Amino acid sequence: MKKLHLLMLITFLMIFLTQGWSAGAIAITTKVRGTVSLKRSGETKFKPNVKLGELIFNNDHLKTGKDGYAALVFIDDKSLIKIWENSEMIVSRSSVKKTISKRISMQIGTLKAEVSPQRKGEFVIATPTSVASVKGTTFWVIIDPVLGDIFYGISGEVEVKNNESDAVIVVGANETGTSTPDGQVNVEQTLEGSVPVDEEDQGGEDSNILKIQMRNKQGDVKDIIIEYK
């Protein structure tokens, strides 16, 4: 009888798995550098060495170390999230049919979001201090549970609600919004040089590569790569 139950369990699992190995995937990692660890929903420990192309499922918990960096792309609309060192976030979704409402619960760290206009559903970034609703926006957020959040708008608008005071600000392009644990919010023009720089995203739109190979007398070869538009 016990064997029969086991057989049924395996059969059930096999049937379930054949429905698609990525069933329930929300996103996929497209860049992973340094220490990036992952804790799947229901697991209690982080597993290090997240792979490139790792699928991210509902309530997966990602954490970067002091040299960590990860970029993940959502599969339904190509919204892009990049997290830098010492960051921690839980990626979750609520989906109805083919709509994914995404929620990034970020405890601490630095995040850049390039959020596509949402076809349906919502894209929410929740921090200990604020909740940001995003629709077709590129922005940075530096999250510190002590000091609060700093939002740097790059394009579009992000609506930020402070959890303490419920005060709502809208951070637009070239604006910096602050939201602090004591309930204060503020929006002002972004100060020169204050926005973090995304080394991965300096290329703008289409680009071309000119590669020049150079060889010295010793036969050492070096490439000079020039990217131009």
Added chain:
Amino acid sequence: MSRNWIKLIIFFILISKIVSGQAKILHSPPRNIFSNSPIKIEAVVEGNTAEVERVRTFYRKVGQNAFIEEEMHKYMGVYTCTIPAEYVTIEGVEYLIIAEFADGYMAAFPEVDPYNVPMFLSVKKSNNGTVRKTKPGLTDIQNGIQGDIIILSPEEGEVIAAEEVVLAFSIFNTPDVALETVRLDLDNISILNQTEISEELIVARPKKINPGRHTAKLNMKNKNGDSFKTVVVNFTIVRSIEEAQRVVKYTGRVLVAAGSEQIRGMRQNINSLRANVSGSYDRLRFNAKTFITSQEDPAKQPRNRLTAGFKTSVFDLTMGDVNPQFSEFGLRGKRVRGFEADLKLKYFNTHVVYGQTERATVGEISNIPDTLAEGLQYSRTGYVYDRNLLAIRPYFGSGQNFQFGLSFIKSRDDTLSVKREYGGITQIGDRSIVFSGNKPKDNIVLGTDLLVAFDSKRFVWQTDFAFSYLNRDISNGPLTLEDLDTFMPEDNLKNDTLTLGDWNIALNDIPFDPGDFARYFIINKNISPLMPIVPDTNGAIGLKEFLNMPSTAYKTSLKLNYFNNYFVIGYQRVGPEFSSLGNPYLRNDVRGFNVSDKIRLFNNKVFITLTYDQKRDNLIRDKSTTTITSSFNAGIALCPGTGLPTISLNAMQYGLKNDLGIEDIDTTFNYDPVVVDSLVSIVYKDPRKSNITIRQDFRISHNVEVGPTRNTINITYANSERSDRIADRIPGYQFNATSTSMLSFGLNTAFQSPLKTNVKFTTNTTKSSTARDPYELMTVLLKGHYELFDTKLITEMGWVFTKGSGMIDFTKNNVFMGATYRLLKMHQFSGRFSYTFLNDRLSGDLFNDLSFQFNYTLIF
């Protein structure tokens, strides 16, 4: 994996089997394996109560000695991994699975002697396997169905390190793909054997790609056999991440804006240019930003901004306009035109700022001289001195867990930056010019700060201490030792003795000349405080006197973020004479504490907030009264998620009270100056303060889908009431009791067509016991937003009606329209017109105001 290591693992398995005899790996070997095709291995682990540490598959081609190790990943209780295609040869594949538990036990599949007798899979020869590699590349299908296929990675034209290549295509929005028809080519060679295909994703991680330009193509059909249009992505491979980063990358934006605004007939034209460029090369990041506006005026503080700088992992340098932050007491966000450098060596770091916080402006000179003074005396007012700042902060620790900093902030006005003679008026003969406006100042702030944090900053203790000296007027320079006997206020006696309270110090006994320190700080009669520390009544100085120094500031706070509570307790004291020109807006003469707790419940869906804050002034009892303010705030916010409304309710009580009693009522008897003892009137002045303000607000926001429309409803109601709490006021005392109430209703609608509308209605009423009528304001907003040509053109139009009544009486109609057009991703044009008709019935004036704004943005 070495043979010995595997044997060791197996040994432990056998031991653990003996001990536990329970843990099992449930696995069904796959069937129908073809050569050059990856094999998916799936397993379930059961039977041991301890947590599974990890599950690994060891595989090899038949005939190989060593096994290759692959960690299995768990999803929905099932562990999976893939044996790569290159290990799946016609000779067959051998593998075993090992699970390790937290309690040290292990389980294996096959259960008996798995290393020597691993699971064997026979492999059939694939007809496609070899053909795929030699098969000509995909023919681009131009006329296929346009599927909603998203290229997740790489980006078109991306430069990627060879080790970071992942090809990922989302078919999430294309549900009817026949998965068996999927073909993925890299440079016209099929890589299907390295590709994982599911109903939502197609992912390949090709290895050993040579540097250079590459093309990936994806072809597939739907379930009816119709082909989708070929998806193509081009990218460039370089050897390493470092090489990818060594490509000079840059991005930028230039915004040119021209606008003209008219308010109540007054027109103001403002033009501006804003440009930002940032880029990177290897680990160097650089940026330059500028903002040029027609509002720049040499007679005022700068409006233009110019910043350029670079950052590396160990050194940052920014030149131009910077807004450095040291600590709240010393320097926090004040603009400095100069440079900011930060040397970051992890354990020892130094932050240096040097530049100008105020620039000299000439101000005015009186047209008519003061003839009461000797000769003709002209007054200069409204001027500002150049103010230079040097700040140095050596600090230790990165701030993640620990940071200790020492700060030195020095600000001084340049007394020569404002010329005395101005406007053609010179000091000749009996004509003199005096500075009657700002006095030049000198300031020095020394501080320390400490941060200790644990557990991802869930526990944080911060403390700051600062001590300041301010010279309120350095126009006459420093005192010399000879003049030190007149140092104290009202001590003009030249007796070669410095008198400090009860102490008399002969000038000959003072070993230094204050003038020698002028380079660092100018000492004269205008310094504050004169006495940095005030002894007690016995002349002793203890800890209490140290903590109560008049020009010190300190604060400490403990923040705990545990168990869904964000708890903060803090204490702060800023002495009455503390002053930092690097943070001139800091309130001084205040001390107090605050306690707050923010409770997050139900997975951040419910927030409860409780805050109490109390502050008092008159720290050194130099004022006639001490004022205490306190506030208590309680709030609850419900954010249940999609489909349900967000609701918040807040109540706040703010109290203000001083320590005066009924005996402090000031009574003035006015007598007839002619008739003796003839009382004309009695004037009472009641300086007692004890009032309370109670405020409540309620907000609800809800998303509703009605037919094809998506709507957001926002309703807000808020009111506040301020009342006097002193019952025994004398008759006729008039307290300014105020009450306000505000109601707002908003509806934002997104239609299926690219139309979005906003409707908002707001009323606001303010009543004051000192005003005859209330202030009433009512506003209606209607706004539409329409997108055309695939969102390249966005138009908007709207109307705002405002009506004021009661103590104010006007109606205002504002109509506006605008458009933004995006051309070729790089160019964006926008324009906006606004017309306002204002009928101010109180003044009887009518205004027709026309405003407009044009912008051009270049993005590169």
